[in-house]
Amino acid sequence: MKESILINGPVPKAMISSLLEALGNDTGAGGHSLFLGQVRADVTDGRRVKAIEYSAYEAMVMEEADKIKKSIIAEYDDLKSIIILHSVGIVNAGEISLFVLISAGHRHQAMQACSKTVELIKEKLPVWKKEIFENNTSEWRQNYQA
Amino acid sequence: MKESILINGPVPKAMISSLLEALGNDTGAGGHSLFLGQVRADVTDGRRVKAIEYSAYEAMVMEEADKIKKSIIAEYDDLKSIIILHSVGIVNAGEISLFVLISAGHRHQAMQACSKTVELIKEKLPVWKKEIFENNTSEWRQNYQA
């Protein structure tokens, strides 16, 4: 079943904590690799980022996230679970906008799969971000130059 | 200042949650990479692991952990923080025995430094583990064949 990975606003720390609480249920897992993407208070031309506003093509995000999970599971045979969460809407500087958690029998596959998943998210997910500065101006950003 | 990274028993989930709560304080960080090592309920010759008992040369662990942190910080120039926690004593299957958290300005350094730190921990920290099986027999394990 394809699930939505999108969350309105920041990924709540309470949600992360409850996902971590559940980890021990699979006693076949020997390693968990996590990546948390956080909004940086970057300064561009003297303007400091106070938030990022994310927008997404939600139907396609669901399709692409499903493809990413399937391709990672096909590539790494030792995985126990894979969880992806991504924000839409406003996420303030210092808050979490991306959460990836990969559990595997052994550490190498957990870490390699996590890193690969983050790269695929950046490359494949139809998500856009607009930096909002403290002076309330804004600017669209992209991950890869076209 | 050299700090002890050793924790008696499993790394508590509540401690992990409170470390995650504090992440947003550094708004220069754009990515956090975490690795959690968990005790697996491996089965060897029909015996299932119920716990691992870790022991450590504590004074040397402190020295070596300090060297690991310094070498990682020297290698990756974008790091914001590095936290290592390792268990001593009994850790049950499904519980966490190793916690590594690396924050960096950008994701690549966070993930690469985390992976490298975990490898150095396995290679350099004077820690030993004895698997304790459900039938109360036990066996010493090692990370690298001598």
Place this chain on the structure above:
Amino acid sequence: MEIKVLFFGVLAEITKTRFKHYRDITSYDDLRLRIQDEFPEIVHYNYRIALNSEIINEDPELKNEDEIAYMPPFAGG
């Protein structure tokens, strides 16, 4: 036929809309020209096109009620 067109990111900003229905479309080329006539600024931007949530690299055969998305370079994470 009727085609729903979605605009994302900076393209939603310059078109001042997130989606729009185009009626009496005869082909993808017809649609493309209608959009460029209406939003001439769009030609200055980089974007890719998705048809019903799948990226397409060649002009597609459209059918009634297809959904076309105009997507600037992605910026997730």
Place this chain on the structure above:
Amino acid sequence: MEIKVLFFGVLAEITKTRFKHYRDITSYDDLRLRIQDEFPEIVHYNYRIALNSEIINEDPELKNEDEIAYMPPFAGG
């Protein structure tokens, strides 16, 4: 001189002690032979030696109150 010797992992199990003080030691070689006499089984195990928390690969010059650790292969994480 007096040397404190620590035994770790499986070596603590076969020596049935975590540490032991050796008195009237004249050299590292003297210490090594005293330990092997007391725990002959130790020669069957792989281990490395640390002097005051630093791994050593050659026989060291000992001084009074040095700490020598007998360490099987590491197994952290």
